[in-house]
Amino acid sequence: MITLYYHRGACSTSNHFALEDAGLAYEAIEVHLDREDDPIAQKVRALNPMAMTPVLVLEDGDVLTQNAATLSYIADLAPEKALLPKPGARERAHADSWMAFVASDLHPVIIEYIYKGFGATEPERARLVDFYESRVARRLKVLEARLADHRYILGDDYSVIDGYALIVLNWSLPAKLSLDAYPNIRGYMERLEARPSIRKVREVEGPINW
Numbered sequence: 074m075i076t077l078y079y080h081r082g083a084c085s086t087s088n089h090f091a092l093e094d095a096g097l098a099y100e101a102i103e104v105h106l107d108r109e110d111d112p113i114a115q116k117v118r119a120l121n122p123m124a125m126t127p128v129l130v131l132e133d134g135d136v137l138t139q140n141a142a143t144l145s146y147i148a149d150l151a152p153e154k155a156l157l158p159k160p161g162a163r164e165r166a167h168a169d170s171w172m173a174f175v176a177s178d179l180h181p182v183i184i185e186y187i188y189k190g191f192g193a194t195e196p197e198r199a200r201l202v203d204f205y206e207s208r209v210a211r212r213l214k215v216l217e218a219r220l221a222d223h224r225y226i227l228g229d230d231y232s233v234i235d236g237y238a239l240i241v242l243n244w245s246l247p248a249k250l251s252l253d254a255y256p257n258i259r260g261y262m263e264r265l266e267a268r269p270s271i272r273k274v275r276e277v278e279g280p281i282n283w
């Protein structure tokens with residue numbers, strides 16, 4: 074059985090969605106990496122020297138980290154669920170491109186925006202908003218345009234990339250980032266939250282205190 078170590082509401086939750094959609098046997102264990110003496114946190118820090126989630130422990134004990142790898146791996150374990158195009162196909166290269174957009178463009182810029190806002194004085198915050206809002210907006214506009222004629226990031230069908238994008242977009246709340254200018258993104262998030270697998274995982278993980 075695969076074990077996922079996750080942090081609620083963090084990017085690792087998108088792996089929880091993926092495991093649920095893939096219909097695989099798995100165990101999902103919540104970790105609080107900020108708790109120094111917590112045995113699960115200690116275990117995850119030993120498994121992943123980056124001290125980050127997601128951490129996937131595979132059936133043979135092999136450890137896999139990094140969302141782009143873990144989400145693709147889960148999708149490929151259940152090809153019949155079509156959670157990503159087949160490896161080697163041109164469509165898969167486009168999917169990898171969108172995965173990278175979420176993992177290395179959208180995710181880090183929103184998270185940095187949140188972290189740098191912590192404890193900032195008012196003038197510092199104003200400067201941050203100026204700097205980051207244009208950087209975040211550039212990325213959100215790309216997604217907004219994509220969703221104008223695509224129900225999901227890759228087209229008509231849901232993929233594991235959408236679950237990851239949803240988590241990152243959820244962070245607009247702690248970032249105090251309004252999505253009012255992005256109606257396609259807002260509709261997309263509502264569609265995603267209504268998916269039975271996502272609702273199930275949300276229920277299992279419990280409410281998030283931003």
Ligand SMILES: N[C@@H](CCC(=O)N[C@@H](CS)C(=O)NCC(=O)O)C(=O)O
Pocket residue numbers: 080083084085106124125126127138139140141176
């Ligand atoms: N590049 C990594 C980033 C993972 C990441 O940012 N994980 C966050 C949660 S969303 C985390 O574990 N943060 C804990 C920390 O920074 O202390 C990936 O794609 O897996």
